[in-house]
Amino acid sequence: MKVLVTVKEVATVEDEFEIDGTAIDERFLGADLNEWDDYAIEAAVQLQEDGIADEVVTVTIGPEDAEQTIRQALAKGADRAIRVWDDALADVDLLDVGAKTELLQAVVEDEDPDLVLTGVQSGDDSFGATGVSLADAIDTQWAAVVNDLEVDPDAGTASVHRELEGGVEELTEIDLPAVLTIQTGINEPRYASLRGIRQAQRKPLDHQTLADLGVDDGAVDGDLELTDMYEPETETDVTVFEGSAEETAGDLADLLREKGVEA
Amino acid sequence: MSDVLAIADHRRGELRDVSYELLTAGRDLADETGGDLHVAVVSGPVDEYAEKLDREGVDAVHTVDYGEEFNHDVYTRAITQLYDALAPQYVLAPNSVNGLDYAPAVANRLDLPLVTDVVDLAVDGDALVATREMYGGKVETTTELAADAAAVTIRSGEWPAAEGTGDATVEAFDVDIDEDAIGSTVTGFEEVAGGDVDITDADVLVSVGRGIDEEENLELIFDLAEAMDATVSSSRPIVDNGWLPPNRQVGQSGKVVTPDVYVAIGISGAVQHVAGMKGSETIVAINTDPNAPIMDIADYAIHDDLFDVVPALTEEFGG
Numbered sequence: 001m002k003v004l005v006t007v008k009e010v011a012t013v014e015d016e017f018e019i020d021g022t023a024i025d026e027r028f029l030g031a032d033l034n035e036w037d038d039y040a041i042e043a044a045v046q047l048q049e050d051g052i053a054d055e056v057v058t059v060t061i062g063p064e065d066a067e068q069t070i071r072q073a074l075a076k077g078a079d080r081a082i083r084v085w086d087d088a089l090a091d092v093d094l095l096d097v098g099a100k101t102e103l104l105q106a107v108v109e110d111e112d113p114d115l116v117l118t119g120v121q122s123g124d125d126s127f128g129a130t131g132v133s134l135a136d137a138i139d140t141q142w143a144a145v146v147n148d149l150e151v152d153p154d155a156g157t158a159s160v161h162r163e164l165e166g167g168v169e170e171l172t173e174i175d176l177p178a179v180l181t182i183q184t185g186i187n188e189p190r191y192a193s194l195r196g197i198r199q200a201q202r203k204p205l206d207h208q209t210l211a212d213l214g215v216d217d218g219a220v221d222g223d224l225e226l227t228d229m230y231e232p233e234t235e236t237d238v239t240v241f242e243g244s245a246e247e248t249a250g251d252l253a254d255l256l257r258e259k260g261v262e263a
Numbered sequence: 264m265s266d267v268l269a270i271a272d273h274r275r276g277e278l279r280d281v282s283y284e285l286l287t288a289g290r291d292l293a294d295e296t297g298g299d300l301h302v303a304v305v306s307g308p309v310d311e312y313a314e315k316l317d318r319e320g321v322d323a324v325h326t327v328d329y330g331e332e333f334n335h336d337v338y339t340r341a342i343t344q345l346y347d348a349l350a351p352q353y354v355l356a357p358n359s360v361n362g363l364d365y366a367p368a369v370a371n372r373l374d375l376p377l378v379t380d381v382v383d384l385a386v387d388g389d390a391l392v393a394t395r396e397m398y399g400g401k402v403e404t405t406t407e408l409a410a411d412a413a414a415v416t417i418r419s420g421e422w423p424a425a426e427g428t429g430d431a432t433v434e435a436f437d438v439d440i441d442e443d444a445i446g447s448t449v450t451g452f453e454e455v456a457g458g459d460v461d462i463t464d465a466d467v468l469v470s471v472g473r474g475i476d477e478e479e480n481l482e483l484i485f486d487l488a489e490a491m492d493a494t495v496s497s498s499r500p501i502v503d504n505g506w507l508p509p510n511r512q513v514g515q516s517g518k519v520v521t522p523d524v525y526v527a528i529g530i531s532g533a534v535q536h537v538a539g540m541k542g543s544e545t546i547v548a549i550n551t552d553p554n555a556p557i558m559d560i561a562d563y564a565i566h567d568d569l570f571d572v573v574p575a576l577t578e579e580f581g582g
Contacts, residue, residue: 011398012398013398013401013402015552015554015555016554017401019402022404024398024402094406096376096377097367097370097376097377097379098370098371098374098376098377101371120363123398123399124397124398125397126379126380126395126396126397126399127377127378127379127380128358128363128379128380129363129366129367129370129377129379130367131367132335132363132364132365132366132367132368133367133368133370133371133377135368136339136367136368136371136372137371141446141447142335142364142368142447143364143447144335144360144363144364145360145363145364161453162360162364163360163516164274164360164361164452164516165279165359165360165515165516166515166516166517166518166519167454167455167509167510167512167516167517167518168274168452168453168454168455169452169453169454169455170333170449170451170452171449171450171451171452171453172447172448172449172450173447173448173450174446174447175446175447178446181363184499184500184503185499185502185503188504188505222376223376223408223409223410223413224376224378224406224407224408225406225407225408225409226404226405226406227392227405227406227407228404228405229397229402229403229404230402230403230404231401231402231403232396232400232402232403232556234558234559235559236558236559236560236561237562238548238558238559238561238562238563238564239562239563239564240553240563240564240565240566241563241564241565245567245568245571245572245575246575248565248567248572248575249565249572249575249576249578249579250575250579252547252563252565252572252576252579253576253579253580255547255563256491256524256526256547259523259524259544259545260466260523260524261467261491261492261493261524261580262491262492
């Protein structure tokens, strides 16, 4: 069976930063593989190692700069990658769930995977919605916030645990094909080996434009517009202990004893 | 078309708190659009739920008596059919794990723009203005939706719960569900194992987060906890890494704790973590980042390297 993993390069922000209009000033931004997607990639690669998946393909919506991040997934074991990008996307501030759905839907229709794995959410805009929206668009089953996965390829089903709030997990049986959004902690994402990194350089990475996918330019003009960005107001009345580590630890110890902490 | 349709959240026979918060958010929004607030409750003991949801400001409760527990196929179909029948302007759902399992499908099916995890809502002329966080809470943003209609999921704990008793009409809604189209079945629930330690029982918690860097460094935390006669708990990344078992995790998906003293070490204080410990009597934060969100709720703080402070503190307690 074929597994498609959606992979996103997310912007990471330094502790101290400045805002420029409706974006964080580029000087304070880094780039990384989305944390949740790292777990989704690992889940796919494990299915491959268990002989359940024959092929693992990644798909990314992102500019050429994102290729370094895409190669990380290839280095960890994915077979090939698709990168969707277009000049029409470069002008969009906030690519909404509907637009992402339409792009990924076109890729799924080309690739026809049996299982699509996405991260639960992305670390930057954190919509947490694309996977389930995609599932509905391609008319397959789905499960959100999966922290345990077993696939039975013969029965054509997946047994998953969905991580609910408050330390409760829901046990669910799902018919395949399906889209699963993968939660952190489901596995231990591997580090890419040197051999993997070398091999990744030779693995296919195809660039697709909107025209290649047969998607209209208009599809990416969403109804959402980012109009403001600011640092949240803090209403903190925290008492900060100042001084060397020994001094602050001494002050804190006095306070803790006052609160009833005893050695 | 100015009404609001809010979807109640429930699990294993109980309405979840966010249901009542949805009523407040929905009433506020309906006041701005000049419409009615409709509430839908799908599956489970719906009549009992309807009675509880009939609070001040609710105009109508629609019950969908189909199955006991959450099933996203049932929810998706029930809500799209209610949408067709009621033609509301806005659909409000909880940004819960279940909310995120149906709201995106509903939005896709109804071709509605979707904005999730919203912490504030307003109407400005024809546009819906949603406030939400980005980059793990480092910034807040406003997003305008210039659409006739939209679907929104709201974060729990951001609106007060609706109170009082309303005079809503309660109507059973007949939903048309093709059993063959249901491709998922809930077979049960599992509680995260209790293990050897009950962190909800502790008077003093020493809680460790991502700032500890390496598994080996946890020893520092256990040494401190022993010296202080405290229990060790953690934030999510420590459990995700497999360094501590799930029964030690504080937060939305872990345990809710209310100790006398909560010492957060190397924990930035993401909203999911804060949800699990904000009820602590005294909160102390040790973190190098003075802007970390944990500082907003801490009573006392040390803005310094935990690798310097923690050993010094252990020594203070004779460890």
